[in-house]
Amino acid sequence: MKLYSYFRSSAAYRVRIALNLKGLPYEYVPVHLLRDGGEQLKPAYRQINADGIVPTLIDDEQHAIQQSLAIIEYLDETHPEPPLLPKLPVDRAHVRALALQVACEIHPLNNLRVLKYLKHTLRVDGAAKDAWYRHWIESGFETLERRLANDPRTGKLCYGDTPTLADLCLVPQVFNANRFDIETSCYATIQRIYDYASQLDAFARAAPGVQPDAE
Amino acid sequence: MKLYSYFRSSAAYRVRIALNLKGLPYEYVPVHLLRDGGEQLKPAYRQINADGIVPTLIDDEQHAIQQSLAIIEYLDETHPEPPLLPKLPVDRAHVRALALQVACEIHPLNNLRVLKYLKHTLRVDGAAKDAWYRHWIESGFETLERRLANDPRTGKLCYGDTPTLADLCLVPQVFNANRFDIETSCYATIQRIYDYASQLDAFARAAPGVQPDAE
Structure with a gap:
């Protein structure tokens, strides 16, 4: 897996915690939100994430998943242990x-x-x-x-x-x-x-x- | 069920659609967001929803559920038909x-x-x-x-x-x-x-x- 991230992005931070809790190794791809007016707004990254925001997760089947809460629910559904939501x-x-x-x-x-x-x-x-x-x-x-x-x-x-x-x-x-x-x-x-x-x-x-x- | 709602609240509107799709009848309890500086900010409603925002769903077991997306996922889990999320x-x-x-x-x-x-x-x-x-x-x-x-x-x-x-x-x-x-x-x-x-x-x-x- 690959995570497009910026160290200070709190949405990316949420996903990094989830990946660590699930014990899933991933490649960290930095996207600098401030350099050059923001790398997240450049065409290269926009092809991966149309919104121009981090994070984006690329899973092992090369699906690009966006929005931190959607990514975390996805990780929880595909890698249920340990669960990140209660049972009831x-x-x-x-x-x-x-x-x-x-x-x-x-x-x-x-x-x-x-x-x-x-x-x-x-x-x-x-x-x-x-x-x-x-x-x-x-x-x-x-x-x-x-x-x-x-x-x-x-x-x-x-x-x-x-x-x-x-x-x-x-x-x-x-x-x-x-x-x-x-x-x-x-x-x-x-x-x-x-x-x-x-x-x-x-x-x-x-x-x-x-x-x-x-x- | 009971839905605390305001006709113009788009978060409440989301939940109303979900309840209708699921065929679940509910009592509509209006909370006027503009009258008197906002009924949602008064102690009476704050007891139901500490954030002072609509909507709040009261389910048949008297649980108060907050945040429209959490309410909709809850309805989808407790009343799965028709599903509001795909399978994969x-x-x-x-x-x-x-x-x-x-x-x-x-x-x-x-x-x-x-x-x-x-x-x-x-x-x-x-x-x-x-x-x-x-x-x-x-x-x-x-x-x-x-x-x-x-x-x-x-x-x-x-x-x-x-x-x-x-x-x-x-x-x-x-x-x-x-x-x-x-x-x-x-x-x-x-x-x-x-x-x-x-x-x-x-x-x-x-x-x-x-x-x-x-x-």
């Missing part, structure tokens, strides 16, 4: 909802292309751009914290004590928040889960700082 | 990626709360707000059109001739674009799929204009 439909929905809360309510607003639009098109200054970033992280983490803190299914991780799709989304989002100097220790459950998860081997090996293209 | 993992990934392209790359940027932030916090004027809305629809639809037009799996609908999760996301997004006077006929495949799908009974009965809270 109602618990699967709970885990998917936690993951989507990060993937639909927080992350899309703080994407590189959105920050670029704020800066170059709306001419928003640096302070207002930082406030925007902070706003979506904080409002998203507040509700996520409440949900995790109040749910009896929360364990050492988002759902019990073994990693699920929800942890794969949460950990990169906390990493990103910290990178932008946003304090996350006030979200006690989120911070506890992050601290525990990021020590696990599959998570540690997926961290941005240890990728081949890390700067 | 690689095709399931394709359909999920199309759905996520709408749900993660377009819709979150044009949410009510984001438009409110642009207006009230960033003090963006009406024309710039409209340009923002148009930008994310157009850039998203351009790549979606290319992907649908070039994939042999595209039929009368996003994947073959029967509705999948991808159509459930695409149709409300096109409806929204048109409501904001964005011309979609230039996206020939998207427009063709929209025209065909919106005639189908399950889609027609889910349309905003025929909901109990329509204005």
Whole structure:
């Protein structure tokens, strides 16, 4: 398998954790999101991913799979062990909802292309751009914290004590928040889960700082 | 079952189509997103949905399920007929990626709360707000059109001739674009799929204009 990735992309980070948890070796193909106006927007990469976003997974049959959550569900269906979703439909929905809360309510607003639009098109200054970033992280983490803190299914991780799709989304989002100097220790459950998860081997090996293209 | 919904919410619209396709009757509970600063943000609704967003599905065992894509996957797992995802993992990934392209790359940027932030916090004027809305629809639809037009799996609908999760996301997004006077006929495949799908009974009965809270 081959993963088109950028070390700092949190969507790629989610997939790297999944591949590590499943024990699947893969070739890492770096796509530099900032160099030359973005390698992801060049025709060469657009042929692989029309949207010009990372990650893209190329599986052993040469299928190009896009969108991190679709890739992770695909890996979970084709390589079921260890499972990244619980068994019961109602618990699967709970885990998917936690993951989507990060993937639909927080992350899309703080994407590189959105920050670029704020800066170059709306001419928003640096302070207002930082406030925007902070706003979506904080409002998203507040509700996520409440949900995790109040749910009896929360364990050492988002759902019990073994990693699920929800942890794969949460950990990169906390990493990103910290990178932008946003304090996350006030979200006690989120911070506890992050601290525990990021020590696990599959998570540690997926961290941005240890990728081949890390700067 | 019970669905907390707002007639114009495109996330709720997705779930209404799913419930109709599955032939599942449900009680429609309106949550007015604009009245009184938003009923979704009041404590009464926050107890059901901590995020303060619609939709929420209450199933027959009184579980509250959140996030439209998690709800639809849940309905598909608990009421498998007719299926909303293909059989083969690689095709399931394709359909999920199309759905996520709408749900993660377009819709979150044009949410009510984001438009409110642009207006009230960033003090963006009406024309710039409209340009923002148009930008994310157009850039998203351009790549979606290319992907649908070039994939042999595209039929009368996003994947073959029967509705999948991808159509459930695409149709409300096109409806929204048109409501904001964005011309979609230039996206020939998207427009063709929209025209065909919106005639189908399950889609027609889910349309905003025929909901109990329509204005």
